[in-house]
Amino acid sequence: MAITQSNIYESLTEQTAIALAIKLRIFEEGKVLYCKEIGDGNLNLVFHIYDQDEEKSIIIKQALPYAKVVGKSMPLTLQRATIESNALKLQASIVPDLVPKVYYTDESLAITIMEDLSHLTIVRSGLIDNFDFPILSKHIGEFIAKTLYHTSDYALHPFKKKELVRQFSNPELCKITEDLVFTDPFFNSESNDFEEELLPDAVEIWQDFKLKLEVAKLKKSFLTEAEALLHGDLHTGSIFADIETTKVIDPEFSFYGPIGFDIGQFFANLLFQYITSKEESKKEKILSYIENTWHVFSATFSELWKESLDSYTKVEGYLEYILDKSFKDSLGFTGCELIRRTIGLSHVKDLDGIEHYDERIQAKRRTLDIGSFLIKERKQFSSIDEVIFSLKTFSKERS
Incomplete structure (x- = not known):
């Protein structure tokens, strides 16, 4: 999917991450979806979303406007999400088997939706x-x-x-x-x-x-x-x-x-x-x-x-x-x-x-x-x- 602009940034929750996946029709219509926030890094939120039959799953990564390890006293640009998604796409053109697939990006929300690698x-x-x-x-x-x-x-x-x-x-x-x-x-x-x-x-x-x-x-x-x-x-x-x-x-x-x-x-x-x-x-x-x-x-x-x-x-x-x-x-x-x-x-x-x-x-x-x-x-x-x-x-x- 192409990069889109949502205009208004807000941090996702497990509920709004599911709503986004439904809106984008990433999963088969009618499937019950489950979501867990799994991020343990210093800069981002990471959500694992999967359907009731565990037939399909994705990762939604969202940049925060500050460093989690320090707090809101250390603001950060959301542009880094775009840099990350562009880097992944460029790397995929060179070494496609060594990076996750990118399915969707949104610059305003600072999100990248990508391949789930939890089996690794x-x-x-x-x-x-x-x-x-x-x-x-x-x-x-x-x-x-x-x-x-x-x-x-x-x-x-x-x-x-x-x-x-x-x-x-x-x-x-x-x-x-x-x-x-x-x-x-x-x-x-x-x-x-x-x-x-x-x-x-x-x-x-x-x-x-x-x-x-x-x-x-x-x-x-x-x-x-x-x-x-x-x-x-x-x-x-x-x-x-x-x-x-x-x-x-x-x-x-x-x-x-x-x-x-x-x-x-x-x-x-x-x-x-x-x-x-x-x-x-x-x-x-x-x-x-x-x-x-x-x-x-x-x-x-x-x-x-x-x-x-x-x-x-x-x-x-x-x-x-x-x-x-x-x-x-x-x-x-x-x-x-x-x-x-x-x-x-x-x-x-x-x-x-x-x-x-x-x-x-x-x-x-x-x-x-x-x-x-x-x-x-x-x-x-x-x-x-x-x-x-x-x-x-x-x-x-x-x-």
């Missing part, structure tokens, strides 16, 4: 529960490579690329990332949130000027390098999967930025499981996910590179330069994500869900150490194998 598992929850996702790394490697390449200058006419840069200008959500990922955790900011026992560790980060210089460089990259259309928030809570299927959701932070950012976000959210797991076999599996994601990404991106009409892509060494820069950037962005999810505003269940308090504190200290290490030492690495080896060595030295 949220990857973060699955990893915590020791599920195996044997093709996750292959799919995410392909998703990152294809969506980034096909929205870059290497694949697009310059006019089309710049048109997309304008279309996906996302200043308010980018500001959230700029503050919460690249700034606040590295200073004594009011938004920071951590246990009292971690104060000495946080102070050490705030006083580490070598670390802060490197984070400043990474933030500059995030602010200024419009290389490709990013997902912008590619963590394991934004991916549904099972042993055969992978679906990437929630690209409301989508904007044009540095290629390494999405890769680093995904790496970091896998590393939480590497850091918190007590089982050696699981730690090895997580590292294999990281390793294979990079190999699939680099191989897929390199193959797509051959299609480019950009004259410089035929220059020997240019592809290697792009991949090496993206690789080193991704390690830095990985470190920033690790640190911000530990002492910044928005945490992850991987760490906060550790029941034993002392174990949780130790896991968070390891996370901060690894994050700082990757940020400061990222330029010393030339391959993912070196990173994997260093992570193992680093973990043994800190254990």
Whole structure:
């Protein structure tokens, strides 16, 4: 269905979400519909609607005009809903099997109606529960490579690329990332949130000027390098999967930025499981996910590179330069994500869900150490194998 304008915004309830589904004739006439509000994020309402026979179901996602995690004191533009639906549609034109189908959008209501993925598992929850996702790394490697390449200058006419840069200008959500990922955790900011026992560790980060210089460089990259259309928030809570299927959701932070950012976000959210797991076999599996994601990404991106009409892509060494820069950037962005999810505003269940308090504190200290290490030492690495080896060595030295 096409985008429509309802003119008046109001937050949906379970009852009005059902009424909307009936009005749009999404379900067979006469069917009794059920609805449950299932959103657990910081920015949106999410409704699961299904019929009495459970033959059909949909998801309605609605952007709120403020951040739920803070309240109405932190207003947000509703335009992010349009950015999300447009990003999903663009991604679907590139990797249709790796994103949910979009059925309907309404800019004024800030809603997107899309495919129900409840038959799949949220990857973060699955990893915590020791599920195996044997093709996750292959799919995410392909998703990152294809969506980034096909929205870059290497694949697009310059006019089309710049048109997309304008279309996906996302200043308010980018500001959230700029503050919460690249700034606040590295200073004594009011938004920071951590246990009292971690104060000495946080102070050490705030006083580490070598670390802060490197984070400043990474933030500059995030602010200024419009290389490709990013997902912008590619963590394991934004991916549904099972042993055969992978679906990437929630690209409301989508904007044009540095290629390494999405890769680093995904790496970091896998590393939480590497850091918190007590089982050696699981730690090895997580590292294999990281390793294979990079190999699939680099191989897929390199193959797509051959299609480019950009004259410089035929220059020997240019592809290697792009991949090496993206690789080193991704390690830095990985470190920033690790640190911000530990002492910044928005945490992850991987760490906060550790029941034993002392174990949780130790896991968070390891996370901060690894994050700082990757940020400061990222330029010393030339391959993912070196990173994997260093992570193992680093973990043994800190254990």
